[in-house]
Amino acid sequence: MSAPVLVINSGSSSIKYQLVDGETLEASTSGLIERIGQAESILTHRHAGEKHQATAHLADHAAGLEAMVAAFEEHGTPLSEAGLIAVAHRVVHGGERFVQPVVVDDEVEQAIEELSALAPLHNPANLEGVRVARKLFPKLPQVAVFDTAFHATMPERAHLYAVPSAWREEHGVRRYGFHGTSHAYVSRKAAELLGRSPKEVNVIVAHLGNGASVSAVERGRSIDTSMGLTPLEGLVMGTRSGDIDPAIVFHMHRQTGASFADLDAALNKESGMLALTGQIDMRAVEAAAASGDRSAQIALEIYCYRIRKYIGSYIAALGGADAIAFTAGVGENSAEVRAGALGSLVALGVHLDEAANAAGGPVISTPQSPITVMVIPTNEEGEIASQTAALLRS
Secondary structure, three states, X not given: OOOEEEEEEEXXXXXXXXXXXXXXXXXXXXXXXXXXXXXXXXXXXXXXXXXXXXXXXXXXXXXXXXXXHHHHHHOOOOHHHOOOOEEEEEEOOOOOOOOOOEEOOHHHHHHHHHHHHOOOOOHHHHHHHHHHHHHHOOOOOEXXXXXXXXXXXXXXXXXXXXXXXXXXXXXXOOOOOOOHHHHHHXXXXXXXXXXXXXXXXXXXXXXXXXXXXXXXXXXXXXXXXXXXXXXXXXXXXXXXXXXXXXXXXXXXXXXHOOXXXXXXXXXXXXXXXXXXXXXXXXXXXXXXXXXXXXXHHHHHHHHHHHHHHHHHHHHHHHOOOOEEEEEHHHHHHOHHHHHHHHOOOHHHOEOEOHHHHHHOOOEOEOOOOOEEEEEOOOOHHHHHHHHHXXXXXX
């Protein structure tokens, strides 16, 4: 590796990691630590095509990262010998302050902590990983790469909410958008597939996983995206409701007496496809729909309809699109969802090739389609490593 970067994505009870070349974006090693703080934690480590799994009690993130270091020593190249140029961290919310990757110091740590008010489910866990890694790798630069940064180019017409000015000015209420590293990577790869520069094309990216968002990328810059102040806005997701009338929150509070914390949890963790079908895995939903389950059939229609509305609106916002790119777990693997999401967009220049769609692409539109439709595997860790290497070069 010419620019090896250890990429860490720290969750509340998990740590994902990859050793990635910041120049080629290739990963030599990856892993996942689950159930941190529980009686039995699980570490899954992959290197050179081999999978290694172990269980142990990992009390906290410090113990988790120490177990990761031990896994590298036992299976593959020890991190002390890997020639690391940096440790890079995915941080969900950068607010208006962080619109580019940044080398972490005490001041940056404090700012990320303050931004936890905007992302209470994510930033504290991301920050825990940063703090532990700074102690574990004290001689290496620690770089924070923010999910929101790619969308910092949105114009005011897209990011401002029509709410009291004090909300915007004193409390940071605006649309920020998320999945930025995925949208950046996939929109750039879409331009490559077209044989053109990102600055020459307009691309709509549909990142469809358990979390899901759509973005409108105009000549390499995000001009709109479906997620908002938090990742709750926009598409129907695995456990998130997506767009709803805000008054529903107050209605349910009055009707049931539920606390706002309970309602927040319900909309983020108990809604979406889970609420409509009892399932989170789209493969299970599609199987149920195929077997005649009416609730699953309706849920798929709702899911695809919401995507289709956003894609159609973004074709209008861009004044025409050159490409639509599907990515992430559902976007890359579900031909049914892709077809459903594009079903009535022929009038807007989308002509789906059914055989190519069933085969998974990379191009799933007909040669005559004015808008090229693609399936592009995302590489968020590679994008984080690339941005980290570029920051250190500069």
